[in-house]
Structures are given as C-alpha cells and as structure tokens.
Amino acid sequence: MCVLPLVTLERVEKRFGAGPLVLDGINLQVTRGEFVSFIGPSGCGKSTLLRLIAGLTNATNGGIVIDGMTPENARELMFFVFQDANLMPWRRVAENVELPLILRGDPSARRRERVQHMLEIVGLGAAADKFPWQLSGGMRMRVSIARALSVAPEILLLDEPFGALDEMTRDKLNEDLLAIRARDPFTGFFVTHSVTEAVYLSTRIVVLSANPGRVSAVIDVPFAYPRPPELRETPGFLQLLAHTARALRTARN
Amino acid sequence: MKNQILSIVQPALAGVALLGLWYAAKAVFELPSFILPSPDEILVAAWDERSTLMAAAMVTMRGAILGFLAAVGVGFLLAMALGFSPRIKASFYPYILVLQMMPVTILAPVFVLWLGQGLPSIVAITFMIGFFPVVANTTMGFISVDRNLRELLLMCKATRAQEIRYLRIPGAMPYFLTGVKIAGTLAPIGAIVGDFLAGSATGGVGGIGYMTISYFSQLKTPALFATGMVACVIGFGFVGSVNLLHWRLLHSWHDSMVKKE
Numbered sequence: 001m002c003v004l005p006l007v008t009l010e011r012v013e014k015r016f017g018a019g020p021l022v023l024d025g026i027n028l029q030v031t032r033g034e035f036v037s038f039i040g041p042s043g044c045g046k047s048t049l050l051r052l053i054a055g056l057t058n059a060t061n062g063g064i065v066i067d068g069m070t071p072e073n074a075r076e077l078m079f080f081v082f083q084d085a086n087l088m089p090w091r092r093v094a095e096n097v098e099l100p101l102i103l104r105g106d107p108s109a110r111r112r113e114r115v116q117h118m119l120e121i122v123g124l125g126a127a128a129d130k131f132p133w134q135l136s137g138g139m140r141m142r143v144s145i146a147r148a149l150s151v152a153p154e155i156l157l158l159d160e161p162f163g164a165l166d167e168m169t170r171d172k173l174n175e176d177l178l179a180i181r182a183r184d185p186f187t188g189f190f191v192t193h194s195v196t197e198a199v200y201l202s203t204r205i206v207v208l209s210a211n212p213g214r215v216s217a218v219i220d221v222p223f224a225y226p227r228p229p230e231l232r233e234t235p236g237f238l239q240l241l242a243h244t245a246r247a248l249r250t251a252r253n
Numbered sequence: 254m255k256n257q258i259l260s261i262v263q264p265a266l267a268g269v270a271l272l273g274l275w276y277a278a279k280a281v282f283e284l285p286s287f288i289l290p291s292p293d294e295i296l297v298a299a300w301d302e303r304s305t306l307m308a309a310a311m312v313t314m315r316g317a318i319l320g321f322l323a324a325v326g327v328g329f330l331l332a333m334a335l336g337f338s339p340r341i342k343a344s345f346y347p348y349i350l351v352l353q354m355m356p357v358t359i360l361a362p363v364f365v366l367w368l369g370q371g372l373p374s375i376v377a378i379t380f381m382i383g384f385f386p387v388v389a390n391t392t393m394g395f396i397s398v399d400r401n402l403r404e405l406l407l408m409c410k411a412t413r414a415q416e417i418r419y420l421r422i423p424g425a426m427p428y429f430l431t432g433v434k435i436a437g438t439l440a441p442i443g444a445i446v447g448d449f450l451a452g453s454a455t456g457g458v459g460g461i462g463y464m465t466i467s468y469f470s471q472l473k474t475p476a477l478f479a480t481g482m483v484a485c486v487i488g489f490g491f492v493g494s495v496n497l498l499h500w501r502l503l504h505s506w507h508d509s510m511v512k513k514e
C-alpha cells in the first residue's frame with residue numbers, strides 16, 4: 001500500500017536576510033492523520049520550521065508541498081495555534097472563536113452553532129461571554145484551540161501552545177487535545193520543549209540540532225490511540241521518554 | 254468609606270482657605286472691585302447677567318461641539334490615510350506638523366477673511382486646535398498593530414478590508430480615544446479663544462470669549478470673572494462627557510480600565 005504524503009519538505013533551507021543558516025537540509029514526509037512533534041534546543045529553528053509549513057515565512061531554498069500546493073495556497077487547510085493564546089482583547093470568548101468563521105463568510109446561524117459546539121468541546125461553554133482578561137492562561141489557550149478548530153482544519157500547527165502553563169494544566173490540556181483529535185481528526189505539527197508532551201501526543205518526534213537546525217533523529221512513537229493519561233506512567237512510555245531525552249542530548253552536543 | 258469622606262472634606266477645607274485668602278488679600282491691599290471683585294460680587298454679577306451668560310454659553314458650546322466633531326471626524330479619516338499608506342504619511346505628515354505649529358492668533362484673521370466673523374471661523378479655530386492630537390494618536394494606533402494578530406488574520410486569509418475592520422480599527426480604538434480626550438479638553442478653550450479672536454454679536458449675543466471683551470471694555474470686572482466661571486463649567490461638562498464616552502467604549506476590555514484582583 002502506498003499512502004501519499006500530505007506534507008512534504010524537501011531539502012528545506014532557511015536564512016533570515018544575510019544572517020546565518022537557521023535550517024539546513026530538512027527532509028520530512030508526513031501522511032494524513034500523523035501528529036509530528038518538533039523538539040530541540042533553543043535556536044534550533046523548530047518554530048521557524050512550523051512557520052515555514054504555515055507559509056508565514058518563505059524557505060530560502062528547497063520545497064514545501066502541502067496536498068499538492070504551496071504553503072500559502074494551502075492556508076485553507078491549515079490553522080495555527082500561537083505561542084501565547086493570541087486572542088483579541090476586545091472580543092468576548094465566543095466572538096474570538098467566531099472570528100475565523102466570520103472571515104471566511106459562514107452564515108451567522110451556522111457560526112453560532114459551531115462556536116457553541118467548539119466551546120463545549122474545550123469545556124468553556126460557560127465562559128462564552130467573558131473577555132480574555134477574565135480567564136486564566138490555560139483557559140485562554142483552550143479558547144485559542146477552539147478558535148483554531150472551529151474551521152475544522154485538516155492540518156493544525158501548534159507553536160509551543162502549553163509552554164507558559166504549569167505542569168498540571170499542561171497535562172490536562174494534553175489529554176484534552178488527544179480527546180479532541182479523536183473526535184475531529186487532524187494532522188498535527190507541534191513544537192515543544194517538553195519531552196513528555198512530545199511522547200504523549202505524537203506519532204513521530206523529530207529531534208532537531210541547532211546552528212544550523214538539522215534533523216538529528218526521528219523517533220516513532222508506537223502507542224495506539226486513545227492514549228489514557230496513565231500511559232505516562234507505564235514502563236514502555238518511560239523507556240521511550242529516556243530514549244527521546246538521550247536523542248535530545250545528542251542533538252545538543 | 255473614610256477615604257470617601259476625606260475626598261470631599263479635604264478639597265472643601267482647601268476651598269474655604271482659598272476663599273479666606275481671597276477676601277483677606279482684597280481687604281489688606283484695599284483692592285477696589287474693578288481690580289479684584291470678591292467671590293460674592295462675582296456670584297451676584299453672574300446672577301444679574303444670567304440671561305446674557307446663558308446665551309453666550311450656548312454660543313460657545315455650539316462652536317466647541319461643532320469644532321470638536323470636525324476635529325474627531327476629520328482627524329480619524331486623516332489618520333486612516335496616514336496609517337495605511339506609509340507613502341501618504343511620509344509625504345503629508347510634515348505639513349500637518351506645519352499646520353499644527355502655526356499659532357491660532359495668526360490663523361484667526363485668515364479664517365475671518367475667508368469665512369467672516371462668527372460661528373464658521375470659531376468652528377475652524379476649534380478644529381485647528383483639536384484635530385492634531387486625534388491625528389497623531391490615531392495614526393500611531395493604526396501603525397502599531399499586534400504582529401501575532403496580523404498573522405492570525407493571514408492564516409484566516411482575511412482580506413485587506415477585513416483586516417481593517419476586525420483588527421486595525423478596534424486595535425486603534427484606545428489610541429483614538431486618547432486623542433479624542435485631548436481634543437475634548439481643548440475644544441471649549443478653542444471655542445472661547447476663537448470667539449475672542451473672531452467672534453461677533455450678530456444675531457443677538459456673542460460667545461463667552463466675546464463677552465469677556467465686552468465686559469472688560471466696560472470695566473464690569475465681576476461679570477468678567479463670571480465668564481471665567483461659566484467657561485470652567487463648560488470645560489468640566491465637556492471633559493466629563495468625553496471621559497464617559499472613553500469609559501463606555503473601553504471599560505470592558507482595555508488594560509487601562511480593567512480591574513484586576
């Protein structure tokens with residue numbers, strides 16, 4: 001059986017202006033339904049890699065093909081979850097989730113239904129009329145995820161979405177993200193500093209080395225979905241955790 | 254509660270002290286009423302001249318409101334042009350500055366030549382005084398857009414018009430309202446200065462600025478002071494209304510208004 005890749009990166013290079021090479025020779029093929037994490041030391045260009053796939057910045061060399069299109073033309077298939085929740089402070093929670101639907105011209109009845117549905121999925125049905133400042137960091141990130149998923153994107157790009165949260169909130173949001181993905185499947189790209197998070201969520205982990213960013217190791221995560229929270233305490237999981245941590249250390253040196 | 258009482262009692266006591274000082278100065282230096290009228294003489298003059306002062310206040314308010322609305326409206330549109338096109342900004346901003354540097358006392362006779370004595374000139378002068386803070390602040394607001402939110406709209410394939418409507422304008426609102434607030438403080442002063450320089454009494458009565466000249470030339474000093482009192486009331490009313498608008502539009506979300514526990 002031959003599955004066509006949804007996202008292909010071929011010898012991708014990135015340099016900002018006349019600066020040093022940030023990413024060098026990145027090759028990657030991702031099929032529909034995968035969840036790929038990028039992990040690596042600071043400055044390895046993992047966020048840049050995500051932004052390249054999103055078409056928010058252009059590759060200096062090499063090619064990125066998403067479902068047969070350039071990243072810019074494939075935006076319709078994608079949504080981006082930013083590092084901070086990146087909500088509009090003047091819009092209420094429901095209005096923030098509604099925005100992408102307004103921008104693509106959905107009729108208002110369908111928008112309202114979809115927003116309500118999304119807020120319930122992320123467990124914020126009661127917070128629809130609140131303003132972002134009235135929410136905790138974790139809740140704001142939930143709103144951000146609800147907003148991203150409101151348009152049912154085929155590909156979801158997440159740039160360290162839980163980096164600023166405490167461990168307990170992060171674990172909970174990881175579990176919720178898996179539950180959401182089980183209902184509304186999407187292909188995921190995920191940038192993180194956390195090895196646990198990467199192993200728990202991903203089908204594959206791409207370990208990057210820095211200066212310039214190169215693929216140092218690719219680790220397959222064999223655990224089947226749904227993954228219960230307790231998976232994180234099993235020997236198999238801990239073993240893979242150790243393996244990934246070692247790969248990360250190797251990448252750093 | 255204690256603070257609330259203090260916040261009333263303290264300025265009240267200070268007021269009594271200042272009034273005492275006023276009467277004392279008048280008595281000690283034996284100042285006649287046409288040099289320094291006493292507060293009670295001013296109140297009596299204000300009562301005697303109430304119909305004239307009311308009418309004058311109306312004239313001034315009309316000039317202030319029209320000039321203020323022109324400053325806010327034109328200022329906003331100008332800021333949009335400046336904020337959305339770096340080329341327009343680079344070309345025209347220096348001349349807006351030139352206009353701002355031009356003293357009103359020089360512009361006033363020009364306006365009188367063009368528009369004649371009276372309301373149109375007063376509105377023009379009020380506009381000239383008020384529009385620059387609106388333009389400067391709002392332009393800044395349109396330019397300083399959150400980069401991440403721009404990228405969000407980029408991911409949503411938002412059109413230029415959508416970006417302006419859903420991001421630029423709401424994002425510039427706090428800046429715009431700061432400009433509006435400043436314009437609101439300046440507008441009554443602008444209208445009075447305008448009236449002083451270009452006012453006329455045709456059609457019955459002049460504005461506060463005009464009455465100031467009139468009372469001065471008749472040495473009706475208590476009434477002259479009363480015009481000052483009326484000007485203060487107008488100013489407070491204006492600033493209060495503008496602040497209320499500012500609060501109404503921002504209190505639910507903006508950092509400057511939001512109470513954080």
